[in-house]
Amino acid sequence: MGRYARVVTELPGPKSKKLIEKKERYVANAFSLHLPAVIDKAEGAVFTDIDGNSFIDFGGGVGVLNVGHCPPGVVKAIQAQVERFIHTDFSVVPYQCLIDLAGRLAEAAPGPTPKKCGFFNAGAEAVENAVKIAKKYTGRKGIITFECAFHGRTLMAMSLTSRVKPYKEDFGPFAAEVYRIPFAYCYRCTYGLTYPGCGLACAEALERFFVTTVSPKEVAAVIAEPVQGEGGFIVPPRGYFKRIREICDKHGILLICDEVQTGFGRTGTLFAMEQMDGVEPDLMCVAKSIAAGLPLSGVIGKREIMDRPEDSTIGGTYVGNPVACEAALHVLDQIESEKLLSRSKAIGARLTEAFTGFQDRYAFIGDVRGLGAMVAMEFVRGRESKEPAPDIAAALVKTAMKRGLLLLKAGVQGNCIRCLAPLVITDEQLEEAIDIVGESLAEIAAKAA
Ligand SMILES: Cc1ncc(COP(=O)(O)O)c(C=O)c1O
Numbered sequence: 058m059g060r061y062a063r064v065v066t067e068l069p070g071p072k073s074k075k076l077i078e079k080k081e082r083y084v085a086n087a088f089s090l091h092l093p094a095v096i097d098k099a100e101g102a103v104f105t106d107i108d109g110n111s112f113i114d115f116g117g118g119v120g121v122l123n124v125g126h127c128p129p130g131v132v133k134a135i136q137a138q139v140e141r142f143i144h145t146d147f148s149v150v151p152y153q154c155l156i157d158l159a160g161r162l163a164e165a166a167p168g169p170t171p172k173k174c175g176f177f178n179a180g181a182e183a184v185e186n187a188v189k190i191a192k193k194y195t196g197r198k199g200i201i202t203f204e205c206a207f208h209g210r211t212l213m214a215m216s217l218t219s220r221v222k223p224y225k226e227d228f229g230p231f232a233a234e235v236y237r238i239p240f241a242y243c244y245r246c247t248y249g250l251t252y253p254g255c256g257l258a259c260a261e262a263l264e265r266f267f268v269t270t271v272s273p274k275e276v277a278a279v280i281a282e283p284v285q286g287e288g289g290f291i292v293p294p295r296g297y298f299k300r301i302r303e304i305c306d307k308h309g310i311l312l313i314c315d316e317v318q319t320g321f322g323r324t325g326t327l328f329a330m331e332q333m334d335g336v337e338p339d340l341m342c343v344a345k346s347i348a349a350g351l352p353l354s355g356v357i358g359k360r361e362i363m364d365r366p367e368d369s370t371i372g373g374t375y376v377g378n379p380v381a382c383e384a385a386l387h388v389l390d391q392i393e394s395e396k397l398l399s400r401s402k403a404i405g406a407r408l409t410e411a412f413t414g415f416q417d418r419y420a421f422i423g424d425v426r427g428l429g430a431m432v433a434m435e436f437v438r439g440r441e442s443k444e445p446a447p448d449i450a451a452a453l454v455k456t457a458m459k460r461g462l463l464l465l466k467a468g469v470q471g472n473c474i475r476c477l478a479p480l481v482i483t484d485e486q487l488e489e490a491i492d493i494v495g496e497s498l499a500e501i502a503a504k505a506a
Pocket of ligand 1: 180181182184207208209210282286287315316317319344
C-alpha cells in the first residue's frame with residue numbers, strides 16, 4: 058500500500074456497497090459507475106471514499122481538475138460569491154465576474170485578432186453554439202469533423218462525434234450537413250504513410266474532399282480538437298494545422314478548435330493551439346478545467362465573427378453562472394501563481410519517460426504519445442499487427458484501481474489509457490502512481506504469459 062493510494066477494503070467497501078445498491082434502484086442505468094466507491098472528500102490529486110479508501114486521481118473528473126480538487130483560492134471565491142448572489146441570468150441583470158472573465162480569456166486566446174467571448178454550461182453546449190455562430194457568420198450549413206473526434210452528446214455535438222458505441226448507436230437521425238474525414242493519426246495513418254515523408258496527406262485530404270464530396274462553398278466550418286482527447290490523445294504532426302488553416306482560408310471556411318479537454322494548461326500551454334504552428338482559430342470552445350468543477354463553458358472567437366449573431370440568438374438561462382465565473386477567475390490566477398504550465402510539461406516529460414520504459418518491456422504497448430501532461434498509452438495485440446487490445450486497457454484500469462490509482466480509458470476502440478491527473482499532483486504522488494502502473498502492467502503481463 059502506498060502513502061496516498063490506500064485501498065483498505067474490498068471495492069466497493071461496505072458503505073459504498075449500500076449506496077451503490079440504492080443508486081441502482083433510483084439512478085438510470087446510462088449513468089454507470091467507473092469506480093465502485095462513493096467519494097467522501099478530496100484534496101489536490103487525491104480523494105477518499107466513505108469506507109476510508111484513498112485514491113490517486115489520474116482522471117480529474119475527466120479532465121476538469123487541472124488545478125486539483127478543492128483548491129483553497131477557488132473554494133474561497135465560490136463561498137464569497139454564493140453569499141452575495143447565486144443567479145440573475147446575465148442578460149437580465151449583468152455582473153462583473155463574467156465581464157472580467159471574458160476580458161481575460163479574450164486577451165489570453167492565441168492569435169493577434171481581437172476576441173470576444175460567450176459563456177455556456179457544458180462542453181457540448183459550447184460546441185453547439187460555436188457551430189451556430191459559424192453558420193450565422195458564413196451563411197453556410199456544412200460542418201467538417203474528424204474520425205476519432207469527440208465533441209459531446211447533444212444532437213449537433215453527437216453528430217460531430219466519431220465513436221458509434223456508446224455515443225451514437227440508436228440515436229439518429231443526426232444533424233444534417235455534417236461531414237467526416239480522417240484525422241492526423243500517425244500511429245495508424247489512413248494513407249499508410251510515415252511523417253515527415255507523408256507530405257501531410259491527411260491535411261491534403263481536405264482539398265480532395267472538396268472535389269469528391271461537397272463544395273467548399275457549402276461549408277461553414279472545420280471543427281477539430283488540437284489533440285484528440287476521447288479519441289486517445291492523438292497529437293497531429295507539425296504543420297498539420299497550418300495546412301488545414303491555409304485550406305480553410307482559401308475557401309472562406311472557419312476553423313473551430315475544440316479545446317474543451319486540452320485547455321487550461323493540460324498540454325503545457327494555456328491552450329494547445331499555442332503549440333500548433335502559430336495557427337489562430339476563428340472560434341475556440343472551452344469548458345472542463347475552466348472552473349475547477351463548476352459547470353461553465355465558453356466560445357472565444359474573433360470579434361467580427363462572435364458579433365454576427367443578433368440579440369438573443371444565442372444564450373440560455375444559466376449561461377455564465379456567477380459562481381462558476383468567480384471560480385474560473387481564480388483558476389486562471391492559480392495557473393499563473395503555481396506555474397502550472399511548466400508543471401504540466403514536467404509531469405508530461407516524467408510520464409512519457411516512465412511509459413516509454415514500460416513500452417520497451419511490454420510488446421502490448423504499441424504507442425506512447427501526448428502533449429504536456431496529456432499522455433496516453435495505446436495497447437495492441439502485437440507491434441506488427443497493431444490490432445487493438447481493449448482488454449489490456451480494461452485490465453489495467455481494474456488492477457490499478459485495486460491498488461488505489463484511478464485511470465481512465467480512451468480511444469474509439471477503448472484500447473488506450475490516458476492521464477488527466479491534476480497538475481497540482483506532487484512528485485511523490487506522481488511516482489507512487491507510476492509505480493502502480495508498473496506493478497499493474499507486470500501483473501497483466503504475468504497473467505498473459
Ligand atoms: C473535446 C471535447 N469536446 C466536448 C466535450 C463535451 O463536453 P461536456 O461533456 O462538458 O458536454 C468533451 C468531453 O469530454 C470533449 O473532450
